[in-house]
Amino acid sequence: TLPPSPPISHRGLAYSQPSEFIKPIFKCWQNPYSKQNPQGYINLGVAESVLNKDLLVQKIADIRKEHLVDSNTFGYGDFGGSLKMKQAMSAFFQRHMLKVDHELNPDHFLVYAGTNTVLETIGAVICNEDEYLLLDSPYYHALPMDFARRFDVLLESVPLVLKDGQYHVDFETFRTLLTENKKIRGILLVNPHNPTGKLYTEREIQGLLDLCLEFNVHLISDEVYAQSVLDPSKEFKSVYHYVCTEKDAERAKRLEGLVSIIYSASKDWGLNGFRLAFLYTRNQQILASMQSVADMNLVSRDTMLLMENFYSDEEFLQKFIKTNQERLRKMAAKLMAFLDEHSDVIEYVKPDAGMFVYFRTKKRDIDQVKVFDSIMDEGRVMLAQGRFFQDVNTHWYRCCFASMEWEDLELAFNRVIKALQK
Amino acid sequence: TLPPSPPISHRGLAYSQPSEFIKPIFKCWQNPYSKQNPQGYINLGVAESVLNKDLLVQKIADIRKEHLVDSNTFGYGDFGGSLKMKQAMSAFFQRHMLKVDHELNPDHFLVYAGTNTVLETIGAVICNEDEYLLLDSPYYHALPMDFARRFDVLLESVPLVLKDGQYHVDFETFRTLLTENKKIRGILLVNPHNPTGKLYTEREIQGLLDLCLEFNVHLISDEVYAQSVLDPSKEFKSVYHYVCTEKDAERAKRLEGLVSIIYSASKDWGLNGFRLAFLYTRNQQILASMQSVADMNLVSRDTMLLMENFYSDEEFLQKFIKTNQERLRKMAAKLMAFLDEHSDVIEYVKPDAGMFVYFRTKKRDIDQVKVFDSIMDEGRVMLAQGRFFQDVNTHWYRCCFASMEWEDLELAFNRVIKALQK
Known part of the structure; x- marks a missing residue:
């Protein structure tokens, strides 16, 4: 056997240990849900907005045509x-x-x-x-x-x-x-x-x-x-x-x-x-x-x-901000209406702003990690967990409602509900 | 008088002190030489190549036309x-x-x-x-x-x-x-x-x-x-x-x-x-x-x-590498020919590679910092100093020969020579 490679530093070793919260995110990125990959994970745990891709694509293309290279x-x-x-x-x-x-x-x-x-x-x-x-x-x-x-x-x-x-x-x-x-x-x-x-x-x-x-x-x-x-x-x-x-x-x-x-x-x-x-x-x-x-x-x-x-x-910025808010509000309203229909299993706090709803499962007789695991493993849906937000209360989750179409979001939440009703 | 603002950290204070080598660079960036600003500094101290802008502009424009936005x-x-x-x-x-x-x-x-x-x-x-x-x-x-x-x-x-x-x-x-x-x-x-x-x-x-x-x-x-x-x-x-x-x-x-x-x-x-x-x-x-x-x-x-x-x-890469070497070699040859003509005041080491020549002034009876200052202040030319490269020998300088046209480089070196001949 060969002698070992030179050691790396203590801090280098510490960096290598990713934070716990990031592991499910990497799992999603490696195997993301799509119509072609229905067994992949639907990622509601990362705060990304795809709602305004049309505006961004148009604006960036316009700028690029003027400034192709400098x-x-x-x-x-x-x-x-x-x-x-x-x-x-x-x-x-x-x-x-x-x-x-x-x-x-x-x-x-x-x-x-x-x-x-x-x-x-x-x-x-x-x-x-x-x-x-x-x-x-x-x-x-x-x-x-x-x-x-x-x-x-x-x-x-x-x-x-x-x-x-x-x-x-x-x-x-x-x-x-x-x-x-x-x-x-x-x-x-x-x-x-x-x-x-x-x-x-x-x-x-x-x-x-x-x-x-x-x-x-x-x-x-x-x-x-x-x-x-x-x-x-x-x-x-x-x-x-x-x-x-x-x-x-x-x-x-x-x-x-x-x-x-x-x-x-x-x-x-x-x-x-x-x-x-x-x-x-x-x-x-x-x-x-x-x-x-x-x-x-x-x-x-x-x-x-x-x-x-x-x-x-400035004209574009104003239009973007207005459109973005309309679209966010529409998605938030749909999601909250859905959650209201399932108030037997979920309660939530109405958000003033942002692209997520913070909610709590009513099923709290089993450990919150087990609830998360069943949503992730069986439901194939990834939520951001309140325990990683250092919430002193258990069974809280953050879901982003702006990172996909409503159709996929609804599919994801139907799976969440199903996992919670088990 | 008001109480002072909250303190920043020791490391924050330490960051605020820029390295000595960087001060002349900032001086150049604030007041760069051009035909319109003849009193500005000619910067030979930073390793940048402008020799292949034509190839880069063309290639980047070609890619961008294909991928305007994604x-x-x-x-x-x-x-x-x-x-x-x-x-x-x-x-x-x-x-x-x-x-x-x-x-x-x-x-x-x-x-x-x-x-x-x-x-x-x-x-x-x-x-x-x-x-x-x-x-x-x-x-x-x-x-x-x-x-x-x-x-x-x-x-x-x-x-x-x-x-x-x-x-x-x-x-x-x-x-x-x-x-x-x-x-x-x-x-x-x-x-x-x-x-x-x-x-x-x-x-x-x-x-x-x-x-x-x-x-x-x-x-x-x-x-x-x-x-x-x-x-x-x-x-x-x-x-x-x-x-x-x-x-x-x-x-x-x-x-x-x-x-x-x-x-x-x-x-x-x-x-x-x-x-x-x-x-x-x-x-x-x-x-x-x-x-x-x-x-x-x-x-x-x-x-x-x-x-x-x-x-x-790969075809572009090969062409770029070849053209880049030809252009670098041409500039290096011109600069070394110039330096050979002024071997009364400058000696240099022939570089195998890179975009700079490392040279030494023969005028060494006055302190190297004073030599640098006279080249910078009177000649309006900035060189990278051997003392900041931790050279154990004095009066060494690195000059980049790829960051401007030969016309400007020659102007700069004529000024360097003039300062050294004083």
Whole structure:
């Protein structure tokens, strides 16, 4: 027998162990359902929207016809994003995110190759190893991977309180943890919330800002579902809206130093594959630090050229946002009507925004992992599991309703119901 | 006065301090020379090729006409690269890198968004914090940034020995360091070498492989200039060529476990901006680990689609490689003829490969930093400095000869000469 190969590092070995939540996703990707492969898995566990492919195909084709190739994209460009992209984002953020009258400064934007890399990097920039971000639970299952895997940024969470069919922030526990844990460096807000679909109220946002000011910690606001509002009676406004419209000049100035916003082409725009995400912050230390490591998170300039044109066409953006919301609402309505018909086995929380419904099985006499397994193995349907969202309550699941046609979604849910009725 | 903003982390503060070598590069990017901006800086310090823009523009336009838009690229795809890209790379590596008869396995490839991210990640996967890679010096100025900045992988170096106009590996010192420093986990070979343009001889490569086997450490071979051979009497062969053609079956098997190859679209193909790099390794631990963190280094699928078609056209690849070499050789010949005429102020090492000439000023009575400053400030020409390549000898510079027309290159060198003759 030969001597063994040279060892790899401890961290290398640790990377090799994929997070538990990701294993069923890989299983779906290896054997996806289609009419030709009816035994494949129907994937309701990943947040992807295919609802607007027609609009995207048309728009991208139009841009490409104008810009078939541009040799300026061949060489290195501005690390952290082209000026044109930052200008487009300034206009977009002003109109659709912050919803304020004054223009934003393009220098306060950075462009990175994906939301996960922005989260990972800002986590490392704000927290030293084994320091914490504090957030509501349940929370998006990939966050521990994004923050802790390579940079040892830890998450501490406060369970949202479900009352009268809505989730509410538990400020008292936030305060207790901020008081007791001296290693918390920031609050992470995900608004609209993943997985619950909650839109935070102004009172809640101001309450979180109060806590950040009182304990002098950062607020990172992940707003990647901003344009996917489902409830027509509600409106999304970026946390930065409240910074910009703050009447108390001293409070406004202090908030400027501690709020950072994350946005992306992945969710609202259905372009996960393009790896395009944005940081907006006026904190000069965060900007300088993240500018400096932007070389490790560069967007393809080929894609940058395409997307800076995409985001510069305000007329198209408005049409897309409107159409996207109509289509999301239609799918959400169909799914909720279906779930209402099966209230004997499923209860759910009506989402304000996003592309998923967070629901709970009423069958809770058997272990939640067994319920998941029977839906996956027999029903051939993959759901994102509440236990990986660190939900303190059992038997919760997140299902994406935007990643397939209604016909397939209905098929999937009929199978889910069947598995639950067994 | 307001209370200060929340602090950022120690590592965040450290990131903010850019490496010294990068400051003159940013200065060039902010104020680049052109006919319209004659006072701007002429940048000879960054390795970019513009020599084949015509071929690239034509080829990319051709592919784009066929694939104007593909909605399959909108969603998440295979992390670590599409199968089609890996298949194209298998064929390319077999023919142009390894130069072997048998087909390669696409599963041994990973696709990452840039050579720097491959280097950073494989460094972290092979070495724990404060462990070492060992390499020849002078070495590419960005390597300490790539390896140490975020993952604390350190570099120890062995000066190449310049004798009879050629650089030679100092095996004795390699052996001494491997014996004395118990924290060396791998040897990093850059072949063709940056900045000297050296092609390693078979004897040298086998000697490095011997050391890796003896001390049971990895060999990382960065071969990003593989197709840019300048000397027609020499031929590039990947280190993996020698693994595959090894007659001793036991040695071959052991080498398989310790050699990893890095390649990229950036240098030979003039596409720095597209962020497309490749890892080839048969070490299953490295593959599994780097597959697992590929989600942080994803190539835009829009660019992936383009480039998997690009690299699938063998006829085009052969034509490009041939034309590229002809053009590089022509520029190198012109530059060396120019330098020969100015041998009173400059001496240089004839490069075997690459897109730069490594030269030394004969004016060495004043400090090398002052020489650089006068070339930069008065001559408005930026060179990459040997001191940032950790050259043990002073007054060395690397100039790229492929990033502009000869007219501009000649202008730049006339200014360099003028500054040196002062």
